[in-house]
Amino acid sequence: MSIMEVSGLRKVYSSRLGGNTVEALKNVNFSVEKGEFVAIMGESGSGKTTLLNILAALDRPTSGRVLLDGLDLSKIKDSLMAQFRRDNLGFVFQEFNLLDTFTLEDNIFLPLVLAGTPYREMEDRLRPIAARLGIPGLLKKYPYEVSGGQKQRAAVARAMITNPKIILADEPTGALDSRASDELLKLFAEVNALGQTILLVTHSVKAASVAKRVLFIKDGEVYHQLYRGEDGDEQFYRRISDSLKVMATGGREE
Amino acid sequence: MIYPKLAFEGIRKNRRLYLPYILTCVGMVMMTYIVDYIRYSKTVAEMRGGSIIEEILVLGNGVIVFFSCLFLFYTNSFLMRRRKKEFGLYNILGMGKRNLSLIILCETATIAAISLVAGVFLGVVFSKLVELILINIIDLGINYSFDISFSAIRDTAIGFAIIFSLLLLNSIRQIRFSTAINLLKSENLGEKPPKANWFLGIAGVALLGAAYYLAVTITNPMAALVTFFFAVLMVIAGTYLVMISGSVMFCRLLQKFKGYYYKPNRFVSISSMAFRMKRNGAGLASICILATMVLVMISSTSSLYFGEESALAIRYPKEINAEIYTSGLEDLSDERFAPIKKIIDDAARGAGADISDAVYYREAAVVGAFINGSVEVNVANAAASVAASAVPYQFYFIPLEDYNRIYGTRDALSPGEAMVYYTRENLCLSEIKFNNGRDIKIVKTVDRFEVDGDAAASIVDSVVLIVPDLKEALGGLIELAAFNGDRLVVTEFVYGFNTGLEPEKQAEATQAVWSAIKDLDKEKYGIYSRTVSGREDSRTEFTELYGGLFFLGIMLSVIFIFAAVLIIYYKQLSEGYEDAARFGIMKKVGMTDRDIKKSINSQLLTVFFLPLGFAALHLLFAFPIIKRMLRLFNLVNVSLYGLITLICFAIFALAYTLVYRITSNVYYKIVSGGKD
Numbered sequence: 001m002s003i004m005e006v007s008g009l010r011k012v013y014s015s016r017l018g019g020n021t022v023e024a025l026k027n028v029n030f031s032v033e034k035g036e037f038v039a040i041m042g043e044s045g046s047g048k049t050t051l052l053n054i055l056a057a058l059d060r061p062t063s064g065r066v067l068l069d070g071l072d073l074s075k076i077k078d079s080l081m082a083q084f085r086r087d088n089l090g091f092v093f094q095e096f097n098l099l100d101t102f103t104l105e106d107n108i109f110l111p112l113v114l115a116g117t118p119y120r121e122m123e124d125r126l127r128p129i130a131a132r133l134g135i136p137g138l139l140k141k142y143p144y145e146v147s148g149g150q151k152q153r154a155a156v157a158r159a160m161i162t163n164p165k166i167i168l169a170d171e172p173t174g175a176l177d178s179r180a181s182d183e184l185l186k187l188f189a190e191v192n193a194l195g196q197t198i199l200l201v202t203h204s205v206k207a208a209s210v211a212k213r214v215l216f217i218k219d220g221e222v223y224h225q226l227y228r229g230e231d232g233d234e235q236f237y238r239r240i241s242d243s244l245k246v247m248a249t250g251g252r253e254e
Numbered sequence: 255m256i257y258p259k260l261a262f263e264g265i266r267k268n269r270r271l272y273l274p275y276i277l278t279c280v281g282m283v284m285m286t287y288i289v290d291y292i293r294y295s296k297t298v299a300e301m302r303g304g305s306i307i308e309e310i311l312v313l314g315n316g317v318i319v320f321f322s323c324l325f326l327f328y329t330n331s332f333l334m335r336r337r338k339k340e341f342g343l344y345n346i347l348g349m350g351k352r353n354l355s356l357i358i359l360c361e362t363a364t365i366a367a368i369s370l371v372a373g374v375f376l377g378v379v380f381s382k383l384v385e386l387i388l389i390n391i392i393d394l395g396i397n398y399s400f401d402i403s404f405s406a407i408r409d410t411a412i413g414f415a416i417i418f419s420l421l422l423l424n425s426i427r428q429i430r431f432s433t434a435i436n437l438l439k440s441e442n443l444g445e446k447p448p449k450a451n452w453f454l455g456i457a458g459v460a461l462l463g464a465a466y467y468l469a470v471t472i473t474n475p476m477a478a479l480v481t482f483f484f485a486v487l488m489v490i491a492g493t494y495l496v497m498i499s500g501s502v503m504f505c506r507l508l509q510k511f512k513g514y515y516y517k518p519n520r521f522v523s524i525s526s527m528a529f530r531m532k533r534n535g536a537g538l539a540s541i542c543i544l545a546t547m548v549l550v551m552i553s554s555t556s557s558l559y560f561g562e563e564s565a566l567a568i569r570y571p572k573e574i575n576a577e578i579y580t581s582g583l584e585d586l587s588d589e590r591f592a593p594i595k596k597i598i599d600d601a602a603r604g605a606g607a608d609i610s611d612a613v614y615y616r617e618a619a620v621v622g623a624f625i626n627g628s629v630e631v632n633v634a635n636a637a638a639s640v641a642a643s644a645v646p647y648q649f650y651f652i653p654l655e656d657y658n659r660i661y662g663t664r665d666a667l668s669p670g671e672a673m674v675y676y677t678r679e680n681l682c683l684s685e686i687k688f689n690n691g692r693d694i695k696i697v698k699t700v701d702r703f704e705v706d707g708d709a710a711a712s713i714v715d716s717v718v719l720i721v722p723d724l725k726e727a728l729g730g731l732i733e734l735a736a737f738n739g740d741r742l743v744v745t746e747f748v749y750g751f752n753t754g755l756e757p758e759k760q761a762e763a764t765q766a767v768w769s770a771i772k773d774l775d776k777e778k779y780g781i782y783s784r785t786v787s788g789r790e791d792s793r794t795e796f797t798e799l800y801g802g803l804f805f806l807g808i809m810l811s812v813i814f815i816f817a818a819v820l821i822i823y824y825k826q827l828s829e830g831y832e833d834a835a836r837f838g839i840m841k842k843v844g845m846t847d848r849d850i851k852k853s854i855n856s857q858l859l860t861v862f863f864l865p866l867g868f869a870a871l872h873l874l875f876a877f878p879i880i881k882r883m884l885r886l887f888n889l890v891n892v893s894l895y896g897l898i899t900l901i902c903f904a905i906f907a908l909a910y911t912l913v914y915r916i917t918s919n920v921y922y923k924i925v926s927g928g929k930d
Contacts, residue, residue: 086844
């Protein structure tokens with residue numbers, strides 16, 4: 001059963017006077033199955049940030065539609081959009097986007113507090129997640145007191161705590177060193193193994209290679225896709241980079 | 255030349271920051287010029303008592319320049335903080351510290367030039383208007399000539415040249431002592447979570463409490479001035495501590511109550527408030543202090559000005575009042591007074607007066623303080639420490655005979671007994687023991703006695719004792735002498751009457767009486783000294799003093815309000831920039847626009863009205879002590895002062911709210927303009 005269905009997505013940006021138009025997305029179609037771990041790859045300018053913004057309901061497509069669990073995102077009223085995001089989507093950003101005015105714990109609680117969850121329940125939900133992410137000792141600290149990797153783990157906890165239908169991760173390893181990246185990616189794989197659907201946008205082959213499926217975007221279209229199948233991380237890594245090489249040289253895989 | 259161009263561009267590009275700053279500089283220059291202009295004004299110099307105004311203005315000018323200096327430093331540091339990033343970029347692109355200093359020099363020179371030219375121009379334009387207002391306040395004829403005071407321009411230019419040079423040096427110092435990277439990042443420095451400093455927070459609350467306690471409990475009017483000074487310092491320090499540490503402490507405390515804290519409407523507000531207060535505590539405390547100053551100043555000076563009539567009536571119970579001090583108690587007799595009375599009456603009648611409502615009585619006066627239950631009048635006998643803490647009273651001894659005559663009563667007293675009248679507070683005494691004197695038993699408290707103007711206006715409370723015989727009641731007191739050999743007990747005839755004359759004529763009559771008695775033969779009449787005062791005669795002086803103070807109160811209030819508005823504006827601006835990113839994140843995590851607006855609103859409201867609330871609290875506790883000090887200026891009408899304070903507060907609150915609405919729009923614009 002697919003949890004997210006994207007069909008005929010097109011997004012055109014036009015300059016204020018309407019003179020220049022840029023077609024960021026031409027015609028994007030794909031779907032994400034429940035419990036899947038999908039990575040979307042593309043170079044900068046390929047339209048992947050635009051795509052993610054539309055999937056996150058932060059932006060609206062020019063045409064086409066996105067169904068989340070059967071619900072058309074374009075049908076949601078603007079005033080309810082924030083609430084919808086809070087209840088159904090989890091976000092992990094490249095720049096962590098933690099509020100420096102909150103402790104890590106309060107940052108993680110933020111979406112729950114906004115939803116009016118009682119404190120007891122928030123505590124009960126946080127405990128297992130914090131334990132799995134290895135941050136129980138850091139909860140009372142402020143973002144400026146912890147490392148990038150720790151911040152990103154807190155951001156993952158914040159994304160997970162609402163039990164979202166899907167976690168959208170935008171270049172989550174972009175601001176991390178290689179060791180912290182590896183740990184985070186391992187964490188994503190673990191979380192996915194527990195049944196959490198994840199959609200990861202990245203241009204790092206390493207990050208993409210932990211996913212179960214990789215979609216390649218080029219010039220505003222899904223250009224190609226790869227399934228992991230029975231491959232291990234390293235084999236999958238090689239296949240992904242081969243594909244990228246072919247894409248870069250302009251050919252098409254058989 | 256590239257430097258002037260860069261400097262000019264820098265100002266133009268940051269006009270949202272620079273425009274209010276320049277406007278303030280212009281405003282400050284204008285005010286300084288105007289005050290200077292009036293100080294040098296011939297019209298004012300030629301006024302009777304113009305010298306009082308001039309003195310008040312010299313003092314006021316000092317305050318304005320000093321305050322301008324402090325205040326421009328505050329705003330300039332804010333500007334520099336925002337400009338450092340730009341300077342850091344220039345630095346990386348290859349500009350040396352010297353080049354940067356040159357840019358700053360050009361900038362400061364540009365701003366100084368604009369401020370001085372525009373400020374003096376506006377000052378010249380408005381100076382006549384302000385002079386007219388002053389003259390109108392002081393009730394004088396109007397002179398419509400228009401002039402420019404070059405001495406005022408010179409003084410203003412010198413004052414501000416110094417201020418701008420100091421600003422320049424300070425800016426250059428900041429550039430010199432930082433590296434390019436520091437400059438680039440300086441805007442993001444110091445976003446550490448605020449620590450609740452319990453010690454400072456509690457110290458602040460304690461200071462405020464102690465100052466309030468002092469202000470409310472101080473009864474010794476002599477000590478009031480010194481105490482007031484200390485209380486003011488304590489309140490200032492306390493306000494800063496409470497706003498900076500106490501507020502963070504309070505937020506942290508609230509966060510400890512999980513059930514209370516983790517609610518959608520409080521969660522974001524409380525934790526942001528802690529940061530906001532850390533960033534703005536000092537600014538808010540400044541606003542609070544300024545607001546309190548403005549309110550105290552404007553309400554007390556306007557009370558004086560509008561309460562002038564009643565002050566005059568109290569200070570001068572009759573239209574003409576004479577006090578003749580006799581050489582001793584033996585000269586204080588009706589027989590001795592009869593020839594003096596005739597001289598006074600003749601002089602008054604000669605000036606056209608129709609003498610009516612005349613009041614005449616004899617009086618012996620001495621100052622004393624209650625020490626261990628008895629009254630000590632000889633300061634030398636009281637240990638200094640005791641004397642300083644003891645509350646002094648003015649004791650008046652009035653013969654029963656005179657009292658009965660004035661009020662047409664038939665009260666009778668035995669030796670050692672007295673009837674008492676308290677000018678202010680009822681002390682409920684049943685007996686008064688005078689050291690070196692005798693014990694006086696109080697048999698009755700009367701509720702009327704028209705004391706002379708000195709007693710009515712005195713900062714010290716008075717106790718009037720109506721006794722059967724002065725000599726017997728005073729006992730040994732009459733022998734006591736002060737250090738200089740003068741007697742401690744002062745004996746005098748008090749004589750006052752109304753004239754039924756026009757105000758102008760009254761002043762003339764007063765002068766006539768004065769000329770008649772000023773050269774009285776002291777030996778022949780047994781007198782020591784004499785004074786005459788007339789209500790109309792003194793009116794000009796009163797109007798000038800009160801009018802001058804009122805005028806200065808208005809001028810300083812305008813400046814302080816300028817300052818408060820600007821602090822508020824910059825606060826909103828800097829917060830807007832800092833909060834924009836934060837609210838962007840909240841939106842992504844699922845906070846609705848409405849939630850955000852609501853949260854912003856509640857925070858802004860708190861931050862805004864906290865200083866106003868504190869100012870109101872300060873005013874409330876300052877009330878008793880200010881009331882006491884206003885007595886120095888003959889203002890005893892407490893309800894008038896209360897009413898005027900309330901009106902001033904209401905007007906101020908209204909203006910404040912207006913500023914809030916305008917500046918919070920700036921804030922919203924910045925916050926919503928941030929990328930989401």
